[in-house]
Amino acid sequence: MGRDIAVLVKASLNPEVVRQGAEGAYDIDYTPLKISDVDRNALEEAARLKSILGGRVYSITVLTWGPSKARDKDLKLAVQEALAKVADEAYVVVDDSIIPGDPIVTSNVIVGVLKSRGLKPALILAGEASVDESTSQVPGRVAAKLGYSYVGYVRRILEVRENSVVVERDVEEYVETLEAPLPAVLSVTQEINEPRPPTLIQIRMASKKPLHVLSLAGIGLNVKPKRLIKEMRVVTVFRKQVVLEEANLEKAAEKLIEYLDKEGVLRI
Amino acid sequence: MKALVVSQRLSDAGELVAVARRFGEPAILAFQESALKVEEVAAYGHRVYRVRSDRPEALYRAAASLYESLNPKVIVGPSVKNVKDAMALLAGSLDIPLITEVVELSDGGSVLTYKRGFMSERVTMTAEVPYPAIALLNPKIVKPAEKAGRGEVVDFDVGDLKVNVVGVRAKELSGVKLEEAEVVVGVGRGFKSREDLNLAFELAKILGAQVGGTRPIATDFKWLPEDAWIGISGKRIAPKLYIAVGVSGAPQHMSGVSGSKVIVAVNKDKSAPIFIQADYGVVADLYKFLPILTSKLREKLPRRA
Numbered sequence: 158m159g160r161d162i163a164v165l166v167k168a169s170l171n172p173e174v175v176r177q178g179a180e181g182a183y184d185i186d187y188t189p190l191k192i193s194d195v196d197r198n199a200l201e202e203a204a205r206l207k208s209i210l211g212g213r214v215y216s217i218t219v220l221t222w223g224p225s226k227a228r229d230k231d232l233k234l235a236v237q238e239a240l241a242k243v244a245d246e247a248y249v250v251v252d253d254s255i256i257p258g259d260p261i262v263t264s265n266v267i268v269g270v271l272k273s274r275g276l277k278p279a280l281i282l283a284g285e286a287s288v289d290e291s292t293s294q295v296p297g298r299v300a301a302k303l304g305y306s307y308v309g310y311v312r313r314i315l316e317v318r319e320n321s322v323v324v325e326r327d328v329e330e331y332v333e334t335l336e337a338p339l340p341a342v343l344s345v346t347q348e349i350n351e352p353r354p355p356t357l358i359q360i361r362m363a364s365k366k367p368l369h370v371l372s373l374a375g376i377g378l379n380v381k382p383k384r385l386i387k388e389m390r391v392v393t394v395f396r397k398q399v400v401l402e403e404a405n406l407e408k409a410a411e412k413l414i415e416y417l418d419k420e421g422v423l424r425i
Numbered sequence: 426m427k428a429l430v431v432s433q434r435l436s437d438a439g440e441l442v443a444v445a446r447r448f449g450e451p452a453i454l455a456f457q458e459s460a461l462k463v464e465e466v467a468a469y470g471h472r473v474y475r476v477r478s479d480r481p482e483a484l485y486r487a488a489a490s491l492y493e494s495l496n497p498k499v500i501v502g503p504s505v506k507n508v509k510d511a512m513a514l515l516a517g518s519l520d521i522p523l524i525t526e527v528v529e530l531s532d533g534g535s536v537l538t539y540k541r542g543f544m545s546e547r548v549t550m551t552a553e554v555p556y557p558a559i560a561l562l563n564p565k566i567v568k569p570a571e572k573a574g575r576g577e578v579v580d581f582d583v584g585d586l587k588v589n590v591v592g593v594r595a596k597e598l599s600g601v602k603l604e605e606a607e608v609v610v611g612v613g614r615g616f617k618s619r620e621d622l623n624l625a626f627e628l629a630k631i632l633g634a635q636v637g638g639t640r641p642i643a644t645d646f647k648w649l650p651e652d653a654w655i656g657i658s659g660k661r662i663a664p665k666l667y668i669a670v671g672v673s674g675a676p677q678h679m680s681g682v683s684g685s686k687v688i689v690a691v692n693k694d695k696s697a698p699i700f701i702q703a704d705y706g707v708v709a710d711l712y713k714f715l716p717i718l719t720s721k722l723r724e725k726l727p728r729r730a
């Protein structure tokens with residue numbers, strides 16, 4: 158078995174930027190992509206484990222939202238971050254025939270990249286949930302397809318042994334310590350580390366690293382999304398947005414109390 | 426069998442059975458609490474397969490084997506971590522659709538039609554996927570099914586697992602039901618130390634409020650127990666009044682408070698995203714503002730002081 162690490166990095170729609178289009182429809186074209194937050198933690202963890210495992214690190218990204226031409230800049234930015242942070246090379250699959258993607262396509266394509274390039278990582282790191290879809294299923298799907306062991310919601314990687322990895326997994330009411338045989342897929346939570354942004358030198362080095370842009374044909378796959386999106390609507394909650402910006406805080410407090418009293422929410 | 430129910434708790438069984446019956450006669454796969462109290466699950470009148478393990482891997486194997494023998498059109502379960510992990514493995518091995526945090530589910534003829542949150546629940550997505558499919562539901566989206574008779578209970582052995590449990594540690598939980606509180610004070614990283622949270626606890630005392638917080642306050646800093654974190658991956662609350670203090674207003678936090686009647690934000694950064702998601706915002710340093718607000722409220726609501 159190899160000693161390499163693969164990190165799954167998604168360029169997600171940024172949920173901080175949600176704009177309403179015509180008749181309450183969600184304006185997806187307006188929303189920029191950004192690296193999915195928790196994938197930063199996966200990259201940081203890969204950087205920590207790289208010296209322990211001693212192998213190479215590569216990132217794999219499948220473009221989910223299109224059209225691909227309009228997403229090129231955002232996608233490159235996310236992948237550059239993976240390269241700057243830790244990856245020795247990056248694999249990016251861009252193909253309009255699988256846009257918008259679904260988790261079935263995404264996981265098949267990730268496995269397709271590994272198989273077609275003959276890559277056999279000891280560890281595959283991913284995020285616990287992507288920030289746009291948050292379905293927490295791509296890592297488990299990849300594990301099942303590859304026959305790797307799988308642990309989701311990893312809060313800490315305690316030890317990497319010759320043939321196994323010891324981790325803490327977060328469940329709703331408890332935290333369990335598990336030993337999973339290698340090769341393994343782990344999805345990590347935000348708590349696992351504090352991701353540091355790449356340094357300027359790392360960013361400069363990134364542009365010299367190999368970035369492989371692949372199509373579906375390029376990995377010898379023929380899959381299609383099974384999900385048909387019928388409608389996306391912005392959830393509108395009306396908020397009054399009254400902002401008190403008083404130099405005199407006594408006054409601000411009095412005004413706030415007056416408002417809350419009028420709302421009838423003070424004497425509950 | 427047309428449907429398979431995966432039940433973790435007695436509290437989810439009734440709702441899942443109700444949804445599963447829309448697709449035909451269900452069978453039930455019971456684990457964790459539902460395996461311990463299997464007789465109560467059997468009271469819905471359907472056959473119950475009991476798995477005496479809480480491991481996602483065990484659940485995956487059991488579900489895979491039942492999928493082969495029963496050939497269900499739909500598998501339904503709760504959107505909890507052990508079930509999500511197990512069903513991701515099953516969905517991956519079969520290449521069938523898996524949808525999670527579903528709020529509406531119906532039979533669209535040759536497809537399964539569903540609705541779920543998207544973009545931290547700021548958007549709802551309606552979509553369809555072909556059968557067979559796995560759907561994990563949010564709690565309380567339907568009325569629980571009526572109990573009807575007594576189903577047969579069959580024990581299910583899953584053999585040796587790949588992933589070994591070395592130890593289990595219970596989380597420190599407060600047991601406070603934030604989701605039932607009428608007033609909640611939410612604390613964020615604007616607080617600089619655990620002791621400083623007293624400012625929020627004092628305000629809460631006057632208001633008769635419970636104190637919750639953002640995820641990093643509970644998990645990274647451990648200043649609050651883990652059942653006090655509010656948001657998409659924590660508690661969903663719907664109080665009459667939610668006062669967020671030193672909270673930036675990240676979408677993952679705000680999706681947990683969208684059911685609040687009135688939202689108040691106290692933040693020193695005028696451009697914090699929380700101000701456009703609040704009814705009343707105060708741009709101020711919480712260290713200066715909270716003591717003033719608390720003492721003014723003490724004058725106004727003397728019986729709580």
Ligand SMILES: Cc1cc2nc3c(=O)[nH]c(=O)nc-3n(C[C@H](O)[C@H](O)[C@H](O)COP(=O)(O)OP(=O)(O)OC[C@H]3O[C@@H](n4cnc5c(N)ncnc54)[C@H](O)[C@@H]3O)c2cc1C
Nearest residue numbers: 613614615639640656657658671672673677678693694711
């Ligand atoms: C998959 C996923 C799931 C998540 N789930 C959740 C979840 O369920 N719940 C959750 O809360 N988060 C969740 N998060 C994390 C979320 O994205 C944010 O990181 C988090 O909510 C930020 O917490 P915060 O507001 O306390 O901290 P920050 O974002 O750091 O905000 C602190 C705020 O305090 C203000 N401040 C600082 N000093 C003062 C002062 N003296 N007086 C007044 N204001 C001050 C600052 O201006 C700032 O706005 C999730 C993230 C991901 C990716």
Ligand SMILES: Nc1ncnc2c1ncn2[C@@H]1O[C@H](COP(=O)(O)O)[C@@H](O)[C@H]1O
Nearest residue numbers: 165166219283284286287292293294295
């Ligand atoms: N399109 C994608 N490309 C690369 N990795 C992905 C993609 N989608 C999901 N992942 C990985 O799977 C994790 C969980 O995503 P999800 O299953 O969508 O919640 C993400 O944090 C990524 O690590």
